[in-house]
Amino acid sequence: MADASGPSVAARDDLAGVVDLFGWLTRAELSRALSELAFKQRTEVDEDAIDAAIDLAVAEYALVPAPSGALSGGGADDIANGDGGAGEEGNDESTTLAVGPAAFPTLPAGAEDLPHILDVPDREVDREALADAVLERLREEAVEAIGAGDDDRLETLADVTYDVEAWAPVDVDPVRTRILAEVDE
Structure with a gap:
Protein backbone atom coordinates (compact mmCIF):
# COMPACT_ATOMS: atom_id res chain seq x y z
CA MET A 1 0.00 0.00 0.00
CA ASP A 126 -24.99 15.71 5.22
CA ARG A 127 -22.49 17.76 3.23
CA GLU A 128 -23.53 21.04 4.84
CA ALA A 129 -22.90 19.75 8.38
CA LEU A 130 -19.66 18.11 7.22
CA ALA A 131 -18.52 21.34 5.56
CA ASP A 132 -19.11 23.28 8.79
CA ALA A 133 -17.01 20.73 10.71
CA VAL A 134 -14.24 20.87 8.10
CA LEU A 135 -14.17 24.68 8.22
CA GLU A 136 -13.95 24.59 12.03
CA ARG A 137 -11.10 22.06 11.87
CA LEU A 138 -9.31 24.20 9.28
CA ARG A 139 -9.58 27.26 11.53
CA GLU A 140 -8.25 25.34 14.54
CA GLU A 141 -5.35 23.84 12.60
CA ALA A 142 -4.45 27.23 11.13
CA VAL A 143 -4.27 28.74 14.62
CA GLU A 144 -2.11 25.82 15.82
CA ALA A 145 0.23 26.06 12.82
CA ILE A 146 0.55 29.83 13.22
CA GLY A 147 1.31 29.40 16.92
CA ALA A 148 3.94 26.77 16.14
CA GLY A 149 5.42 28.75 13.25
CA ASP A 150 4.91 25.70 11.01
CA ASP A 151 5.22 27.19 7.52
CA ASP A 152 4.99 23.80 5.78
CA ARG A 153 1.67 23.05 7.46
CA LEU A 154 0.43 26.57 6.74
CA GLU A 155 1.18 26.11 3.04
CA THR A 156 -0.72 22.81 3.04
CA LEU A 157 -3.64 24.47 4.81
CA ALA A 158 -3.60 27.37 2.34
CA ASP A 159 -3.98 24.84 -0.50
CA VAL A 160 -6.79 23.13 1.40
CA THR A 161 -8.71 26.42 1.63
CA TYR A 162 -9.06 26.44 -2.15
CA ASP A 163 -10.23 22.81 -2.11
CA VAL A 164 -12.80 23.55 0.60
CA GLU A 165 -14.09 26.56 -1.30
CA ALA A 166 -14.68 24.46 -4.42
CA TRP A 167 -16.13 21.57 -2.39
CA ALA A 168 -18.72 23.36 -0.24
CA PRO A 169 -20.49 26.70 -0.01
CA VAL A 170 -18.51 28.00 2.98
CA ASP A 171 -16.54 31.21 3.32
CA VAL A 172 -12.90 30.29 3.79
CA ASP A 173 -11.53 33.68 2.76
CA PRO A 174 -10.87 34.93 6.32
CA VAL A 175 -8.92 31.75 7.15
CA ARG A 176 -6.98 31.84 3.88
CA THR A 177 -6.18 35.55 4.29
CA ARG A 178 -4.78 34.94 7.78
CA ILE A 179 -2.75 31.93 6.64
CA LEU A 180 -1.31 33.72 3.62
CA ALA A 181 -0.45 36.79 5.72
CA GLU A 182 1.51 34.53 8.06
CA VAL A 183 3.26 32.65 5.22
CA ASP A 184 4.22 35.90 3.46
CA GLU A 185 5.88 37.38 6.58
Missing part, protein backbone atom coordinates in the same frame (compact mmCIF):
# COMPACT_ATOMS: atom_id res chain seq x y z
CA ALA A 2 2.94 2.38 0.56
CA ASP A 3 6.47 2.66 -0.68
CA ALA A 4 9.45 3.84 1.34
CA SER A 5 8.54 7.49 0.81
CA GLY A 6 5.03 7.01 2.19
CA PRO A 7 1.52 6.81 0.76
CA SER A 8 0.98 8.44 -2.61
CA VAL A 9 -1.74 10.85 -3.73
CA ALA A 10 -3.25 7.96 -5.70
CA ALA A 11 -3.41 5.92 -2.48
CA ARG A 12 -5.24 8.76 -0.72
CA ASP A 13 -7.70 9.03 -3.58
CA ASP A 14 -8.20 5.25 -3.49
CA LEU A 15 -9.00 5.51 0.23
CA ALA A 16 -11.51 8.25 -0.56
CA GLY A 17 -12.99 6.04 -3.29
CA VAL A 18 -13.50 3.20 -0.81
CA VAL A 19 -15.16 5.54 1.70
CA ASP A 20 -17.27 7.07 -1.08
CA LEU A 21 -18.65 3.61 -1.90
CA PHE A 22 -20.35 3.57 1.50
CA GLY A 23 -21.00 7.25 2.20
CA TRP A 24 -18.92 7.07 5.39
CA LEU A 25 -16.92 4.47 7.31
CA THR A 26 -15.34 4.21 10.70
CA ARG A 27 -11.57 4.07 10.67
CA ALA A 28 -11.78 0.40 11.70
CA GLU A 29 -14.17 -0.38 8.83
CA LEU A 30 -11.89 1.37 6.35
CA SER A 31 -8.90 -0.57 7.66
CA ARG A 32 -10.85 -3.81 7.28
CA ALA A 33 -11.88 -2.84 3.74
CA LEU A 34 -8.25 -2.21 2.82
CA SER A 35 -7.22 -5.53 4.34
CA GLU A 36 -9.93 -7.27 2.29
CA LEU A 37 -8.66 -5.53 -0.86
CA ALA A 38 -5.11 -6.63 -0.12
CA PHE A 39 -6.34 -10.21 0.32
CA LYS A 40 -8.29 -10.04 -2.98
CA GLN A 41 -5.18 -8.70 -4.73
CA ARG A 42 -3.06 -11.44 -3.13
CA THR A 43 -0.77 -8.97 -1.42
CA GLU A 44 0.40 -8.84 2.16
CA VAL A 45 -1.55 -6.74 4.62
CA ASP A 46 0.67 -4.13 6.23
CA GLU A 47 -1.37 -2.67 9.07
CA ASP A 48 1.24 0.05 9.69
CA ALA A 49 1.07 1.12 6.04
CA ILE A 50 -2.73 1.18 6.18
CA ASP A 51 -2.63 3.32 9.32
CA ALA A 52 -0.07 5.65 7.75
CA ALA A 53 -2.14 6.02 4.57
CA ILE A 54 -5.28 6.83 6.56
CA ASP A 55 -3.37 9.29 8.77
CA LEU A 56 -1.98 11.07 5.72
CA ALA A 57 -5.37 11.17 4.00
CA VAL A 58 -6.87 12.76 7.12
CA ALA A 59 -3.96 15.21 7.54
CA GLU A 60 -4.29 16.35 3.94
CA TYR A 61 -8.11 16.56 4.00
CA ALA A 62 -8.70 13.76 1.47
CA LEU A 63 -10.64 12.10 4.29
CA VAL A 64 -12.18 14.08 7.11
CA PRO A 65 -13.50 13.08 10.53
CA ALA A 66 -17.27 13.47 10.32
CA PRO A 67 -19.36 14.62 13.28
CA SER A 68 -22.31 12.42 14.19
CA GLY A 69 -24.70 15.21 13.17
CA ALA A 70 -23.50 14.83 9.57
CA LEU A 71 -24.14 11.08 9.44
CA SER A 72 -27.20 9.04 8.59
CA GLY A 73 -27.84 5.43 7.76
CA GLY A 74 -26.53 2.19 9.22
CA GLY A 75 -24.59 2.72 12.41
CA ALA A 76 -25.02 6.50 12.62
CA ASP A 77 -27.16 6.17 15.75
CA ASP A 78 -24.39 4.14 17.39
CA ILE A 79 -21.87 6.98 17.15
CA ALA A 80 -21.74 8.03 20.77
CA ASN A 81 -20.37 11.54 20.76
CA GLY A 82 -20.83 14.64 18.65
CA ASP A 83 -17.38 14.59 17.06
CA GLY A 84 -17.76 11.19 15.43
CA GLY A 85 -15.24 9.75 17.85
CA ALA A 86 -12.57 11.82 16.16
CA GLY A 87 -10.56 12.66 19.24
CA GLU A 88 -7.53 14.90 18.97
CA GLU A 89 -5.86 13.25 16.00
CA GLY A 90 -8.80 11.55 14.28
CA ASN A 91 -7.05 8.20 14.65
CA ASP A 92 -9.38 6.40 17.07
CA GLU A 93 -10.81 3.20 15.55
CA SER A 94 -14.36 4.55 15.97
CA THR A 95 -13.57 7.80 14.13
CA THR A 96 -16.08 8.25 11.35
CA LEU A 97 -14.51 9.27 8.07
CA ALA A 98 -16.06 10.89 5.01
CA VAL A 99 -14.63 12.03 1.71
CA GLY A 100 -12.93 15.39 2.16
CA PRO A 101 -12.38 18.43 -0.04
CA ALA A 102 -8.87 17.47 -1.20
CA ALA A 103 -9.90 14.07 -2.58
CA PHE A 104 -10.49 12.89 -6.11
CA PRO A 105 -12.08 9.54 -5.20
CA THR A 106 -11.02 6.58 -7.34
CA LEU A 107 -11.84 2.92 -6.89
CA PRO A 108 -8.90 0.56 -6.48
CA ALA A 109 -9.05 -2.78 -8.30
CA GLY A 110 -11.58 -5.11 -6.71
CA ALA A 111 -13.26 -2.41 -4.63
CA GLU A 112 -16.62 -2.91 -6.31
CA ASP A 113 -17.05 -6.11 -4.28
CA LEU A 114 -16.47 -4.42 -0.92
CA PRO A 115 -20.14 -3.59 -0.23
CA HIS A 116 -20.91 -7.32 -0.40
CA ILE A 117 -17.86 -8.34 1.62
CA LEU A 118 -18.29 -5.79 4.42
CA ASP A 119 -22.10 -5.91 4.49
CA VAL A 120 -22.34 -2.24 5.53
CA PRO A 121 -25.85 -0.75 5.26
CA ASP A 122 -26.62 2.32 3.15
CA ARG A 123 -25.16 5.47 4.63
CA GLU A 124 -25.21 9.15 3.77
CA VAL A 125 -23.39 12.30 4.78
Whole structure:
Protein backbone atom coordinates (compact mmCIF):
# COMPACT_ATOMS: atom_id res chain seq x y z
CA MET A 1 0.00 0.00 0.00
CA ALA A 2 2.94 2.38 0.56
CA ASP A 3 6.47 2.66 -0.68
CA ALA A 4 9.45 3.84 1.34
CA SER A 5 8.54 7.49 0.81
CA GLY A 6 5.03 7.01 2.19
CA PRO A 7 1.52 6.81 0.76
CA SER A 8 0.98 8.44 -2.61
CA VAL A 9 -1.74 10.85 -3.73
CA ALA A 10 -3.25 7.96 -5.70
CA ALA A 11 -3.41 5.92 -2.48
CA ARG A 12 -5.24 8.76 -0.72
CA ASP A 13 -7.70 9.03 -3.58
CA ASP A 14 -8.20 5.25 -3.49
CA LEU A 15 -9.00 5.51 0.23
CA ALA A 16 -11.51 8.25 -0.56
CA GLY A 17 -12.99 6.04 -3.29
CA VAL A 18 -13.50 3.20 -0.81
CA VAL A 19 -15.16 5.54 1.70
CA ASP A 20 -17.27 7.07 -1.08
CA LEU A 21 -18.65 3.61 -1.90
CA PHE A 22 -20.35 3.57 1.50
CA GLY A 23 -21.00 7.25 2.20
CA TRP A 24 -18.92 7.07 5.39
CA LEU A 25 -16.92 4.47 7.31
CA THR A 26 -15.34 4.21 10.70
CA ARG A 27 -11.57 4.07 10.67
CA ALA A 28 -11.78 0.40 11.70
CA GLU A 29 -14.17 -0.38 8.83
CA LEU A 30 -11.89 1.37 6.35
CA SER A 31 -8.90 -0.57 7.66
CA ARG A 32 -10.85 -3.81 7.28
CA ALA A 33 -11.88 -2.84 3.74
CA LEU A 34 -8.25 -2.21 2.82
CA SER A 35 -7.22 -5.53 4.34
CA GLU A 36 -9.93 -7.27 2.29
CA LEU A 37 -8.66 -5.53 -0.86
CA ALA A 38 -5.11 -6.63 -0.12
CA PHE A 39 -6.34 -10.21 0.32
CA LYS A 40 -8.29 -10.04 -2.98
CA GLN A 41 -5.18 -8.70 -4.73
CA ARG A 42 -3.06 -11.44 -3.13
CA THR A 43 -0.77 -8.97 -1.42
CA GLU A 44 0.40 -8.84 2.16
CA VAL A 45 -1.55 -6.74 4.62
CA ASP A 46 0.67 -4.13 6.23
CA GLU A 47 -1.37 -2.67 9.07
CA ASP A 48 1.24 0.05 9.69
CA ALA A 49 1.07 1.12 6.04
CA ILE A 50 -2.73 1.18 6.18
CA ASP A 51 -2.63 3.32 9.32
CA ALA A 52 -0.07 5.65 7.75
CA ALA A 53 -2.14 6.02 4.57
CA ILE A 54 -5.28 6.83 6.56
CA ASP A 55 -3.37 9.29 8.77
CA LEU A 56 -1.98 11.07 5.72
CA ALA A 57 -5.37 11.17 4.00
CA VAL A 58 -6.87 12.76 7.12
CA ALA A 59 -3.96 15.21 7.54
CA GLU A 60 -4.29 16.35 3.94
CA TYR A 61 -8.11 16.56 4.00
CA ALA A 62 -8.70 13.76 1.47
CA LEU A 63 -10.64 12.10 4.29
CA VAL A 64 -12.18 14.08 7.11
CA PRO A 65 -13.50 13.08 10.53
CA ALA A 66 -17.27 13.47 10.32
CA PRO A 67 -19.36 14.62 13.28
CA SER A 68 -22.31 12.42 14.19
CA GLY A 69 -24.70 15.21 13.17
CA ALA A 70 -23.50 14.83 9.57
CA LEU A 71 -24.14 11.08 9.44
CA SER A 72 -27.20 9.04 8.59
CA GLY A 73 -27.84 5.43 7.76
CA GLY A 74 -26.53 2.19 9.22
CA GLY A 75 -24.59 2.72 12.41
CA ALA A 76 -25.02 6.50 12.62
CA ASP A 77 -27.16 6.17 15.75
CA ASP A 78 -24.39 4.14 17.39
CA ILE A 79 -21.87 6.98 17.15
CA ALA A 80 -21.74 8.03 20.77
CA ASN A 81 -20.37 11.54 20.76
CA GLY A 82 -20.83 14.64 18.65
CA ASP A 83 -17.38 14.59 17.06
CA GLY A 84 -17.76 11.19 15.43
CA GLY A 85 -15.24 9.75 17.85
CA ALA A 86 -12.57 11.82 16.16
CA GLY A 87 -10.56 12.66 19.24
CA GLU A 88 -7.53 14.90 18.97
CA GLU A 89 -5.86 13.25 16.00
CA GLY A 90 -8.80 11.55 14.28
CA ASN A 91 -7.05 8.20 14.65
CA ASP A 92 -9.38 6.40 17.07
CA GLU A 93 -10.81 3.20 15.55
CA SER A 94 -14.36 4.55 15.97
CA THR A 95 -13.57 7.80 14.13
CA THR A 96 -16.08 8.25 11.35
CA LEU A 97 -14.51 9.27 8.07
CA ALA A 98 -16.06 10.89 5.01
CA VAL A 99 -14.63 12.03 1.71
CA GLY A 100 -12.93 15.39 2.16
CA PRO A 101 -12.38 18.43 -0.04
CA ALA A 102 -8.87 17.47 -1.20
CA ALA A 103 -9.90 14.07 -2.58
CA PHE A 104 -10.49 12.89 -6.11
CA PRO A 105 -12.08 9.54 -5.20
CA THR A 106 -11.02 6.58 -7.34
CA LEU A 107 -11.84 2.92 -6.89
CA PRO A 108 -8.90 0.56 -6.48
CA ALA A 109 -9.05 -2.78 -8.30
CA GLY A 110 -11.58 -5.11 -6.71
CA ALA A 111 -13.26 -2.41 -4.63
CA GLU A 112 -16.62 -2.91 -6.31
CA ASP A 113 -17.05 -6.11 -4.28
CA LEU A 114 -16.47 -4.42 -0.92
CA PRO A 115 -20.14 -3.59 -0.23
CA HIS A 116 -20.91 -7.32 -0.40
CA ILE A 117 -17.86 -8.34 1.62
CA LEU A 118 -18.29 -5.79 4.42
CA ASP A 119 -22.10 -5.91 4.49
CA VAL A 120 -22.34 -2.24 5.53
CA PRO A 121 -25.85 -0.75 5.26
CA ASP A 122 -26.62 2.32 3.15
CA ARG A 123 -25.16 5.47 4.63
CA GLU A 124 -25.21 9.15 3.77
CA VAL A 125 -23.39 12.30 4.78
CA ASP A 126 -24.99 15.71 5.22
CA ARG A 127 -22.49 17.76 3.23
CA GLU A 128 -23.53 21.04 4.84
CA ALA A 129 -22.90 19.75 8.38
CA LEU A 130 -19.66 18.11 7.22
CA ALA A 131 -18.52 21.34 5.56
CA ASP A 132 -19.11 23.28 8.79
CA ALA A 133 -17.01 20.73 10.71
CA VAL A 134 -14.24 20.87 8.10
CA LEU A 135 -14.17 24.68 8.22
CA GLU A 136 -13.95 24.59 12.03
CA ARG A 137 -11.10 22.06 11.87
CA LEU A 138 -9.31 24.20 9.28
CA ARG A 139 -9.58 27.26 11.53
CA GLU A 140 -8.25 25.34 14.54
CA GLU A 141 -5.35 23.84 12.60
CA ALA A 142 -4.45 27.23 11.13
CA VAL A 143 -4.27 28.74 14.62
CA GLU A 144 -2.11 25.82 15.82
CA ALA A 145 0.23 26.06 12.82
CA ILE A 146 0.55 29.83 13.22
CA GLY A 147 1.31 29.40 16.92
CA ALA A 148 3.94 26.77 16.14
CA GLY A 149 5.42 28.75 13.25
CA ASP A 150 4.91 25.70 11.01
CA ASP A 151 5.22 27.19 7.52
CA ASP A 152 4.99 23.80 5.78
CA ARG A 153 1.67 23.05 7.46
CA LEU A 154 0.43 26.57 6.74
CA GLU A 155 1.18 26.11 3.04
CA THR A 156 -0.72 22.81 3.04
CA LEU A 157 -3.64 24.47 4.81
CA ALA A 158 -3.60 27.37 2.34
CA ASP A 159 -3.98 24.84 -0.50
CA VAL A 160 -6.79 23.13 1.40
CA THR A 161 -8.71 26.42 1.63
CA TYR A 162 -9.06 26.44 -2.15
CA ASP A 163 -10.23 22.81 -2.11
CA VAL A 164 -12.80 23.55 0.60
CA GLU A 165 -14.09 26.56 -1.30
CA ALA A 166 -14.68 24.46 -4.42
CA TRP A 167 -16.13 21.57 -2.39
CA ALA A 168 -18.72 23.36 -0.24
CA PRO A 169 -20.49 26.70 -0.01
CA VAL A 170 -18.51 28.00 2.98
CA ASP A 171 -16.54 31.21 3.32
CA VAL A 172 -12.90 30.29 3.79
CA ASP A 173 -11.53 33.68 2.76
CA PRO A 174 -10.87 34.93 6.32
CA VAL A 175 -8.92 31.75 7.15
CA ARG A 176 -6.98 31.84 3.88
CA THR A 177 -6.18 35.55 4.29
CA ARG A 178 -4.78 34.94 7.78
CA ILE A 179 -2.75 31.93 6.64
CA LEU A 180 -1.31 33.72 3.62
CA ALA A 181 -0.45 36.79 5.72
CA GLU A 182 1.51 34.53 8.06
CA VAL A 183 3.26 32.65 5.22
CA ASP A 184 4.22 35.90 3.46
CA GLU A 185 5.88 37.38 6.58
